Amino acid sequence: MILTVDQLEKTYRGGFRAVREVSFAVDAREVVALVGESGCGKTTTLKCINRLLEPSDGRILIDNEDAADLDPVALRRRIGWVMQGDGLFPHMSVAENIAVTPQLLGWDAPRISKRVDEVLDLVRLDPAQYRDRRPDQLSGGQRQRVGVARALAAGSRLVLMDEPFGALDPITRDGLRTDFMDLQTRIGFAAVMVTHDMAEALLMADRIAVMHAGEIVQYDTPKALLNAPAHPIVRQMLESPLHEADAVQALKAAAVRDV
Amino acid sequence: MFEALPGLIETLPAYLGGHMRLSVAAILAALAISLPLGILAARNGAIASPALGIASVLQTIPALALLALMVPLLGGTIGFAPAFIALTLYGVLPVLRNTIVGLQGVDPVVREAARGAGMSDWQSLMRVELPLAAPAIMAGIRTATVWVVGAATLATPVGATSLGNYIFSGLQTRNWAAVIFGCLCSAGLALLLDQLIAASERGLQSGRRRGALASALALILIPGLILAAVLINTRAPGEGAYQQEARLASGLSDDPVIVGAKSFTEQYILAEVIERQLQAAGARTDRRDNLGSTVVFDALRSGEIDVYVDYTGTLWANAMGEETPVARHRMYAAVSSWLYESAGIVALGRLGFENAYGFAVTAEFADTQNVASIADLAALPSLSVGADPEFFARNEWERTRSLYDLTGVEQRSMDSAFMYDAVRNEAVDVITAYTSDGRVLAYDLVILDDPRGALPPYDAVILLSAEAARRPAVARALEPLIGAVDADLMREANAVVEVERGSVSQAATLILERIEAQ
Numbered sequence: 001m002i003l004t005v006d007q008l009e010k011t012y013r014g015g016f017r018a019v020r021e022v023s024f025a026v027d028a029r030e031v032v033a034l035v036g037e038s039g040c041g042k043t044t045t046l047k048c049i050n051r052l053l054e055p056s057d058g059r060i061l062i063d064n065e066d067a068a069d070l071d072p073v074a075l076r077r078r079i080g081w082v083m084q085g086d087g088l089f090p091h092m093s094v095a096e097n098i099a100v101t102p103q104l105l106g107w108d109a110p111r112i113s114k115r116v117d118e119v120l121d122l123v124r125l126d127p128a129q130y131r132d133r134r135p136d137q138l139s140g141g142q143r144q145r146v147g148v149a150r151a152l153a154a155g156s157r158l159v160l161m162d163e164p165f166g167a168l169d170p171i172t173r174d175g176l177r178t179d180f181m182d183l184q185t186r187i188g189f190a191a192v193m194v195t196h197d198m199a200e201a202l203l204m205a206d207r208i209a210v211m212h213a214g215e216i217v218q219y220d221t222p223k224a225l226l227n228a229p230a231h232p233i234v235r236q237m238l239e240s241p242l243h244e245a246d247a248v249q250a251l252k253a254a255a256v257r258d259v
Numbered sequence: 260m261f262e263a264l265p266g267l268i269e270t271l272p273a274y275l276g277g278h279m280r281l282s283v284a285a286i287l288a289a290l291a292i293s294l295p296l297g298i299l300a301a302r303n304g305a306i307a308s309p310a311l312g313i314a315s316v317l318q319t320i321p322a323l324a325l326l327a328l329m330v331p332l333l334g335g336t337i338g339f340a341p342a343f344i345a346l347t348l349y350g351v352l353p354v355l356r357n358t359i360v361g362l363q364g365v366d367p368v369v370r371e372a373a374r375g376a377g378m379s380d381w382q383s384l385m386r387v388e389l390p391l392a393a394p395a396i397m398a399g400i401r402t403a404t405v406w407v408v409g410a411a412t413l414a415t416p417v418g419a420t421s422l423g424n425y426i427f428s429g430l431q432t433r434n435w436a437a438v439i440f441g442c443l444c445s446a447g448l449a450l451l452l453d454q455l456i457a458a459s460e461r462g463l464q465s466g467r468r469r470g471a472l473a474s475a476l477a478l479i480l481i482p483g484l485i486l487a488a489v490l491i492n493t494r495a496p497g498e499g500a501y502q503q504e505a506r507l508a509s510g511l512s513d514d515p516v517i518v519g520a521k522s523f524t525e526q527y528i529l530a531e532v533i534e535r536q537l538q539a540a541g542a543r544t545d546r547r548d549n550l551g552s553t554v555v556f557d558a559l560r561s562g563e564i565d566v567y568v569d570y571t572g573t574l575w576a577n578a579m580g581e582e583t584p585v586a587r588h589r590m591y592a593a594v595s596s597w598l599y600e601s602a603g604i605v606a607l608g609r610l611g612f613e614n615a616y617g618f619a620v621t622a623e624f625a626d627t628q629n630v631a632s633i634a635d636l637a638a639l640p641s642l643s644v645g646a647d648p649e650f651f652a653r654n655e656w657e658r659t660r661s662l663y664d665l666t667g668v669e670q671r672s673m674d675s676a677f678m679y680d681a682v683r684n685e686a687v688d689v690i691t692a693y694t695s696d697g698r699v700l701a702y703d704l705v706i707l708d709d710p711r712g713a714l715p716p717y718d719a720v721i722l723l724s725a726e727a728a729r730r731p732a733v734a735r736a737l738e739p740l741i742g743a744v745d746a747d748l749m750r751e752a753n754a755v756v757e758v759e760r761g762s763v764s765q766a767a768t769l770i771l772e773r774i775e776a777q
């Protein structure tokens with residue numbers, strides 16, 4: 001297991017218990033999706049993993065090492081991180097943004113420069129055109145892609161992604177998803193991906209953790225989830241994409257009849 | 260105005276150099292304090308509010324007062340040290356405030372991104388937060404620079420040479436060319452430094468390292484070059500063997516005798532007279548002009564200066580804290596023994612004139628209103644009195660009002676440089692003239708009698724610091740001045756500068772020639 005979350009608890013100052021007894025494990029090369037409605041504790045869980053937040057209780061194991069025993073700064077350099085929003089440094093160019101973690105890890109300049117071009121290619125941004133732009137000279141979707149490229153730059157074996165495809169139009173989103181899947185199979189990193197889009201989770205993840213009010217109500221493969229939803233919330237969340245698909249199908253059929 | 264220029268330019272290296280040295284040092288020290296403090300405070304609210312609070316309070320103290328306060332706080336030290344400390348304090352606030360505001364204004368999302376990417380606190384500060392806060396911090400540095408360079412002109416009264424020397428002596432001797440020249444130089448310097456910082460900032464921002472480097476270099480080189488020029492300029496001229504022999508023979512050691520002066524014409528003239536008298540005896544001398552009234556006394560007590568002229572009434576009230584004045588000769592005796600007992604200061608002797616406050620009216624006013632004494636003023640239906648702000652705060656003003664029953668008087672504070680013209684132009688009815696001022700004669704003013712002795716005597720006295728008093732040659736050199744300058748001579752000498760627009764040095768020559776002729 002590259003990541004084990006064991007009985008994780010997070011109570012915020014003020015006493016709000018945002019994450020309750022959350023446990024799941026991620027194997028190498030596996031993509032796990034955290035799904036759930038807004039405010040259910042997905043981001044909180046993710047931040048506890050790279051210790052941007054200190055867990056209130058429970059254990060996080062990274063490569064079978066207790067994260068609590070590791071230096072948090074060194075730990076974060078090992079783990080890729082895509083923020084909700086994009087979190088790019090506004091005073092740095094695209095290339096400088098991507099180079100941050102490799103630089104912190106002490107890579108030499110030619111290696112960093114080569115790597116920047118590679119990851120920009122991976123997220124389908126032409127390096128020649130985008131390397132030297134500032135974040136405010138990019139569209140929202142382009143910024144998100146740079147955010148993903150930055151998380152991949154240091155070649156981490158574990159990447160945490162908080163709604164990485166949130167602000168994209170459906171076509172770009174579709175393309176980027178496919179690219180990401182290819183990439184992930186090719187490079188073989190493990191990823192924990194937060195989303196509140198069940199369809200996205202079903203399409204991309206090897207396993208899905210459905211969260212509700214701070215707890216995981218079901219942790220299973222997409223197939224098992226579709227076949228045997230274990231909780232009314234899961235059923236409800238599965239229904240909405242299916243409903244949408246059905247509705248679109250019906251519309252399409254009607255349109256064909258009209259012609 | 261332009262004929263004054265060569266003379267002004269001659270002193271420019273010294274004044275500009277002093278100004279530069281003082282303000283650049285103060286700005287750098289202010290940065291050294293406020294940047295780390297600001298960084299600390301931005302991360303720790305418990306420091307932020309007291310730090311900002313103290314800096315803001317310091318800022319509300321007028322710069323002139325802050326500078327003057329430093330002198331007693333440093334035990335009477337005058338010159339560079341008190342001015343440097345006061346200006347440093349003055350420069351702290353803008354940088355501190357902008358550093359805190361700039362750092363706190365960095366988007367928390369960006370800060371979290373820095374942590375998430377694996378930066379330590381320090382790396383996040385250096386690579387992300389400070390660069391993002393840089394425009395605000397730079398704006399603070401520019402504000403501080405302009406403030407400090409401007410306020411450095413006020414260092415003159417605490418004995419630090421600056422461009423303020425033009426302004427203060429210009430105001431006193433009504434040399435407007437000097438005042439304007441001083442203002443222009445200091446404004447020009449402030450603008451120049453401000454623009455250089457702006458240029459280096461622009462260079463940094465646009466990533467043009469070379470541009471930034473060039474301006475940073477200029478920022479260091481320009482003050483450096485000016486300083487170097489000043490150092491070369493002020494190096495003591497080579498001394499002939501003959502002069503050295505004369506000095507050794509006279510018992511005056513190599514130490515210069517430092518002559519102090521407050522900031523008005525009479526003081527400049529007397530300091531020059533004293534200086535020339537000492538030089539004639541073979542002493543090396545140095546000058547500290549434009550010192551504040553309490554600053555100059557503190558400086559004498561601490562030995563920062565060796566000799567200056569003060570007035571018995573001033574010492575009686577300000578230094579001794581006495582309230583009720585006594586007659587002229589008793590006051591001189593009391594003041595001299597108090598000075599010697601309490602600080603080892605020697606009152607070498609009286610010059611022979613008084614520079615007292617005297618209620619003065621124009622001859623025409625005295626005629627038409629039929630006033631000859633202060634007592635006659637009470638009968639007038641309305642009365643406006645012009646005086647320097649210091650006078651209205653003094654005891655003697657209270658005493659005069661109650662002794663002569665002067666109620667419902669309109670008080671008009673003004674710089675003493677303007678009051679004589681004010682009474683001549685009938686802007687006020689009465690002024691508290693200085694009795695030795697040349698304009699009393701020139702403007703045909705009448706000094707009103709003071710039958711009830713409300714106004715204390717102000718006998719001019721030569722004071723020697725405890726240290727100078729141990730050098731008999733100093734006292735010997737100055738002895739000829741004692742009793743040699745009567746009120747008419749002093750008025751005449753003052754008029755040379757203030758009425759005839761002659762130089763201080765011409766006025767000093769007048770006095771020395773008269774003494775020689777006696």
Ligand SMILES: Nc1ncnc2c1ncn2[C@@H]1O[C@H](COP(=O)(O)OP(=O)(O)OP(=O)(O)O)[C@@H](O)[C@H]1O
Binds near residue numbers: 018
């Ligand atoms: N610093 C905090 N202090 C107190 N409560 C917090 C804090 N941060 C988040 N919370 C609360 O914890 C709960 C979980 O927040 P979290 O950010 O993990 O939600 P999320 O599942 O990521 O939601 P979204 O999909 O909207 O991003 C929310 O109810 C939120 O209000």
Ligand SMILES: [Mg+2]
Binds near residue numbers: 043044084162
């Ligand atoms: Mg979230």
